[in-house]
Amino acid sequence: MRRKIAYPLATLGMVAASTVAVASPALAHGYVSSPPSRQALCAAGTVSDCGAIQFEPQSVEAPKGSSQCNGGNANFSVLNDESRNWPATSVGSSVTFNWVLTARHRTATWVYSIDGTEVATFNDNNAIPNATVSHKVDLSGFSGKKTVLAVWNIGDTAAAFYSCVDLNIGGGGSSTTPTTSPTKAPTTAPTTAPTKAPTTAPTTAPTKAPTTAPGTTAPTSTAPTSTAPTKAPTGSEWAPGVSYKVGDVVTYQGVSYKTRQAHTSIRSWEPSIFTLALWLPL
Amino acid sequence: MKRRFVALALTAPFLLGACGTDASSSAPASVSGKTAQAAAETQNVNSVAEITAGSTFNDTDVMFLQMLVDNQEQGLEMVGVASERAQRQEILDFAKAVELTQSDELTMMKNWLKEWDKPAELDERESLHADHGGLPVTTEKEIEGLQKIKKADFETAFLNLFLGHQQTAVEFAALELDKGANEQARALAERVKQSRADQIQQMLKLLNG
Numbered sequence: 001m002r003r004k005i006a007y008p009l010a011t012l013g014m015v016a017a018s019t020v021a022v023a024s025p026a027l028a029h030g031y032v033s034s035p036p037s038r039q040a041l042c043a044a045g046t047v048s049d050c051g052a053i054q055f056e057p058q059s060v061e062a063p064k065g066s067s068q069c070n071g072g073n074a075n076f077s078v079l080n081d082e083s084r085n086w087p088a089t090s091v092g093s094s095v096t097f098n099w100v101l102t103a104r105h106r107t108a109t110w111v112y113s114i115d116g117t118e119v120a121t122f123n124d125n126n127a128i129p130n131a132t133v134s135h136k137v138d139l140s141g142f143s144g145k146k147t148v149l150a151v152w153n154i155g156d157t158a159a160a161f162y163s164c165v166d167l168n169i170g171g172g173g174s175s176t177t178p179t180t181s182p183t184k185a186p187t188t189a190p191t192t193a194p195t196k197a198p199t200t201a202p203t204t205a206p207t208k209a210p211t212t213a214p215g216t217t218a219p220t221s222t223a224p225t226s227t228a229p230t231k232a233p234t235g236s237e238w239a240p241g242v243s244y245k246v247g248d249v250v251t252y253q254g255v256s257y258k259t260r261q262a263h264t265s266i267r268s269w270e271p272s273i274f275t276l277a278l279w280l281p282l
Numbered sequence: 283m284k285r286r287f288v289a290l291a292l293t294a295p296f297l298l299g300a301c302g303t304d305a306s307s308s309a310p311a312s313v314s315g316k317t318a319q320a321a322a323e324t325q326n327v328n329s330v331a332e333i334t335a336g337s338t339f340n341d342t343d344v345m346f347l348q349m350l351v352d353n354q355e356q357g358l359e360m361v362g363v364a365s366e367r368a369q370r371q372e373i374l375d376f377a378k379a380v381e382l383t384q385s386d387e388l389t390m391m392k393n394w395l396k397e398w399d400k401p402a403e404l405d406e407r408e409s410l411h412a413d414h415g416g417l418p419v420t421t422e423k424e425i426e427g428l429q430k431i432k433k434a435d436f437e438t439a440f441l442n443l444f445l446g447h448q449q450t451a452v453e454f455a456a457l458e459l460d461k462g463a464n465e466q467a468r469a470l471a472e473r474v475k476q477s478r479a480d481q482i483q484q485m486l487k488l489l490n491g
Contacts, residue, residue, distance in 0.1 A: 033442055036490045044486035055479060058449060089490070098438060098489075100445040102453070131424040132442040240480070263379035264372070266480030268473040274330055277382035 030101040030133075030161050031057045032150050035089035037163035038069060038079045047086065050078050058102045060162045064153055067116055069164035071151075079164060086147075088166040093140035097150060097165065099133040106155035112137050114146050126155040143170040240265050249282070256282040330386045335394035339464040344400050346458035346467060347391045350474070352404045353451050354388045356420050360444055363428045367436045373488055380481065387470070394466065420447050441489045448478040448485075 031039050039057035042050030053060070053076045060079065062071030069079040078084070097112070107124035110133070120137045139146075145168050152161040235249030235256060241264065244250070248259040250271065257271040257279040271279035327333050357380070364377035395402045424443055431439050451474055458471035 030446075033445060033486060034438070034489045036486065040486050040490075043482060044490070045483050046487070055452075058446075098442050100442050100449070102446045102449045131420055131446065132439060134438075261379050261382055262375040264376070264484060266477055266484065268477040268480075269379070269383065273327065273333075274386060274473065275383060276329065277386055278379060 029058050029061060029103045029105065030099050030152055031060065032097050032163035032165050033100045034098045035091060035095065035165050035167060037150070037165045038084075038086055039076070039163060041086065042078075047084060052076070053078060058100065058161075061159050062162060063158055064151075064160040066151075066160070066162065067113075067149065069147070069149065069162060071160060071162035073162075079162075086164075086166040088145050088168040090168045091139070091170075093170065094136060094138055095148075095167065095169075096134055096136045097148075099152070099163075101129065101131060101133065104128050104131065105157065108153040108155040109151075110135060111151045111153065113149050113151075114139075114142060119148070124155070139167070139169050144168065238265065238270050240267050240270075250279075258282055330390045331393060333390055333393075333466065335397050335464055335466045339398055339467065340462065342458060342461040343464040343467045344395070344398065346454055346462055346471065347395050348400070348402065348404050349454050350451060351388060351391050351395070351402050353447065353454065354384050354391075356425065357384055357444070357447055357451075358388070359425050360420070360428065360440065360447065363425070364436075364440050364444075367428070367433060368440065369433070370437065370488070373437055373440075376481075376484060376488070383477070387474075391470070394464075438489065441485050445482055445485050445489075448481050452478045452482075 031037055033040050036044065036046070037057070038047070039050075039053050039060060041047040042054045043057040045054075060071055060073060060076055062073040066072040070076040105128075106126045107129050108126060109124065110122040111118060112120045112135070119139065119141075120135070122135050137148075139148075145166070148165045148167060150163045150165060152163075154160060235251055238250040238252040238257070243262075243264045244259040245262050246259055250257055250259070252271040255271070259278065260280050261278050263269065263278060269275055269278060271281070361377040361381045361384075365374060365381065368374050368377060392402045420443065428436070428440055428443065455471040455475040455478070458467060459475070462468050462471065
């Protein structure tokens with residue numbers, strides 16, 4: 001029952017054109033995710049103010065042969081900046097490097113080096129890699145803080161992808177890094193609720209007929225009629241980066257919601273019509 | 283503060299037209315969510331299934347939805363496996379929350395394609411992606427691989443696979459924001475761009491935590 005979709009050539013041409021014109025991570029490819037590379041630390045928010053690389057850790061593409069963390073790609077010079085005090089992951093003498101790939105190019109080699117010395121090379125003989133790639137590398141000849149340059153040399157283009165991974169070798173067997181754990185949701189002890197919902201409608205609210213059905217998340221000034229609790233529990237204002245448990249109550253745009261599915265909040269998962277699976281309007 | 287966001291939400295449809303894809307994630311956190319919500323509210327609906335897309339759309343809108351439908355159907359398979367095989371509670375919760383939110387997105391996208399009388403299924407995934415410079419990240423083989431991999435290795439494998447998978451959704455969204463015409467599809471793209479970028483942040487922390 002699958003139908004064949006033939007896109008007009010013009011459409012595909014447009015796609016190609018847009019990938020060039022737009023400063024967005026189109027045709028992006030891959031990076032070392034763990035132990036975290038510098039771009040992974042930026043993307044995770046562990047290291048801040050990294051610039052564009054935060055949103056496209058897979059885009060450190062440059063001609064083959066560079067020994068720099070950014071591969072010589074001027075867009076990502078922050079990756080070469082040693083003054084950023086990149087956190088080093090404590091590892092034992094054997095380390096498994098994991099790559100995230102967003103496009104799977106034919107691959108010549110994967111090369112790992114420290115201080116300009118090649119430590120390990122994996123030759124793929126121009127094959128297409130798996131969707132995820134891992135390499136176990138013996139670092140027993142090294143100790144202390146070292147920066148591993150991991151390079152993915154593409155087989156059918158002149159390009160390579162660069163990742164620098166800061167390690168503290170011999171600093172421990174497990175590859176744990178300090179991470180900022182999500183802040184805990186404040187425990188919301190229901191206080192005495194306001195007997196009335198806020199009466200002032202947002203002045204700039206869209207003019208439209210008020211909806212009455214439960215489930216709507218419109219910023220109306222009245223609670224849904226059918227379920228309107230006279231004592232709505234008041235929670236704290238919804239915020240991203242908070243770990244919410246089932247039953248936690250938040251307020252958002254003057255409406256209270258109860259958590260239906262435990263999650264750590266992110267942008268666009270705020271209570272809305274698009275997230276009724278996560279939030280029950282009260 | 284709140285009032286300012288509301289005002290932004292109303293003007294955002296126009297702003298989006300002007301600023302293209304470079305808005306990146308530096309925009310105030312809740313603007314785009316409200317943009318989409320404002321767009322939905324004008325329809326007076328009670329669930330995403332009732333949101334209609336409207337008759338203004340172009341080839342990019344159609345392609346964006348078709349590619350994202352395909353991406354999300356695979357994504358749902360992956361988080362489904364994770365809900366069964368992951369061990370850490372944070373990963374189980376993450377997978378479940380993604381499953382729930384993306385199921386609703388999928389319903390909405392399929393409805394819009396139907397509304398436009400366009401098929402929801404791609405069978406040229408490989409060649410289409412090849413035109414984008416590489417093979418698709420995820421194939422059935424990888425998803426099956428998640429079922430078979432040793433439990434001890436599962437979380438690392440899942441997170442690395444899903445990191446790449448969600449990043450491609452960000453790329454589709456960037457394309458839509460650049461060239462798409464439909465207001466609902468563009469609002470969805472903005473939400474996809476934000477939510478996936480933040481999911482990537484969470485997954486990298488889970489991977490290295």
